[in-house]
Amino acid sequence: MIDVDTGSFFAIVLVAAIAAITVAIVPKGMAPPVVVLELLLGIMIGPQVLDFAHSSDFIEFFSNLGLGMLFYFAGYEIDFERIKGKPMRLGALGWALSVALAYGIGGLLAMAGVVVSFLYTGSALATTAIGTLIPILKDSGGLKTRFGTYLLAAGGAGEFGPILLVTLVLTTASPVHEAAILLAFVFLALGVALASVRLAWRGWPAFEKTFEASSQLAVRITVVLVFGLVLLASQLGLDVLLGGFVAGMITRAALRGHELQIFESKLTAVGFGFFVPFFFITSGLEFNLDALGSTSALAKMALFFVLFLVVRGAPALLLYRKVLSATERRALAFFSATELPLVVAITTIAVDAGKMRTSTSAGLVGAAILSTLIYPFIGMALQKRAMAEQDEELLPPPMIEPLPGA
Numbered sequence: 001m002i003d004v005d006t007g008s009f010f011a012i013v014l015v016a017a018i019a020a021i022t023v024a025i026v027p028k029g030m031a032p033p034v035v036v037l038e039l040l041l042g043i044m045i046g047p048q049v050l051d052f053a054h055s056s057d058f059i060e061f062f063s064n065l066g067l068g069m070l071f072y073f074a075g076y077e078i079d080f081e082r083i084k085g086k087p088m089r090l091g092a093l094g095w096a097l098s099v100a101l102a103y104g105i106g107g108l109l110a111m112a113g114v115v116v117s118f119l120y121t122g123s124a125l126a127t128t129a130i131g132t133l134i135p136i137l138k139d140s141g142g143l144k145t146r147f148g149t150y151l152l153a154a155g156g157a158g159e160f161g162p163i164l165l166v167t168l169v170l171t172t173a174s175p176v177h178e179a180a181i182l183l184a185f186v187f188l189a190l191g192v193a194l195a196s197v198r199l200a201w202r203g204w205p206a207f208e209k210t211f212e213a214s215s216q217l218a219v220r221i222t223v224v225l226v227f228g229l230v231l232l233a234s235q236l237g238l239d240v241l242l243g244g245f246v247a248g249m250i251t252r253a254a255l256r257g258h259e260l261q262i263f264e265s266k267l268t269a270v271g272f273g274f275f276v277p278f279f280f281i282t283s284g285l286e287f288n289l290d291a292l293g294s295t296s297a298l299a300k301m302a303l304f305f306v307l308f309l310v311v312r313g314a315p316a317l318l319l320y321r322k323v324l325s326a327t328e329r330r331a332l333a334f335f336s337a338t339e340l341p342l343v344v345a346i347t348t349i350a351v352d353a354g355k356m357r358t359s360t361s362a363g364l365v366g367a368a369i370l371s372t373l374i375y376p377f378i379g380m381a382l383q384k385r386a387m388a389e390q391d392e393e394l395l396p397p398p399m400i401e402p403l404p405g406a
Contacts, residue, residue: 038277064279087154102122119355126311127312129338226244229243288362308337325389334379343364
């Protein structure tokens with residue numbers, strides 16, 4: 001039997017509501033991302049500060065559901081029809097360059113004794129929190145722009161690539177065996193995708209009838225798809241992140257061509273209204289604040305904060321010169337350097353495997369929190385400046401009045 005900690009459960013639900021209220025009352029453009037507030041408030045109510053809530057098997061269960069839903073939304077936003085071609089090629093090439101940079105820097109840090117394993121540290125540096133950025137970009141309207149297309153491709157590569165690294169390399173001693181299992185998962189997922197597309201097209205009228213009914217057929221089928229693929233990935237020994245991400249991509253493919261606004265709003269309510277906050281708040285509860293008490297740990301946090309921008313920002317500045325303006329490239333660099341969920345996942349795996357010190361883990365997660373708090377604001381400010389520059393270029397030249405007597 002799982003010990004049901006109703007006190008911690010209520011504290012997490014209450015903190016999630018407080019975070020949402022705070023974002024709602026702060027003037028638009030000044031509010032921090034709600035996920036950062038959830039993490040910080042999770043630390044505040046955790047055992048190392050106020051001691052109002054504790055992590056347990058019961059709480060961890062909901063946290064894992066939230067993580068699966070978070071990566072479902074990340075996969076759902078990756079519209080391959082939109083990002084195919086140059087955006088996808090540049091995104092993949094940019095992530096490959098980031099991995100090379102990250103492992104090179106990680107190797108130097110390992111040689112200097114700053115970190116234990118270049119593999120785990122480098123993998124954490126080469127991520128992008130596109131799942132975390134999506135609600136921020138939606139609120140600002142940035143997803144629907146041409147810049148948003150390139151950002152989705154870069155962020156999708158920066159999230160899906162590390163998921164594959166976690167699946168094939170970081171959580172297994174036999175990459176070949178894991179690759180075979182992954183291939184089996186891909187074939188099974190393709191079968192599910194084809195069946196989902198056929199079901200969606202044939203059953204869409206029935207889905208539409210339940211949008212405002214208590215049965216909520218479309219939502220329930222989607223929840224079955226998400227957690228069914230999460231379960232399948234888990235049973236095959238793969239990381240659950242992969243199941244959620246693939247479920248999102250399948251849903252996007254199945255519903256292409258239909259009106260999705262009502263459906264998306266309901267899924268957003270289920271995911272970001274309840275499940276996803278559990279992951280971020282629980283991550284705050286489990287954050288080792290004491291590990292940041294030393295000068296070396298704080299120095300590591302500052303170092304990793306800068307390295308996020310170097311590793312993920314450099315490809316944005318180098319590879320997009322022919323498609324984005326200088327200001328847009330800087331904005332893309334800061335957005336791409338925003339990291340959080342996969343950093344938490346990778347550092348947890350590394351500490352459990354004895355490949356990372358707790359001070360390094362705390363420094364990476366602390367830097368990821370800072371990146372989510374600071375980098376999106378800089379990116380949005382640069383994006384607005386780029387849009388203003390484009391508007392100025394489109395303005396007609398001022399009329400010159402002829403001189404008197406001319």
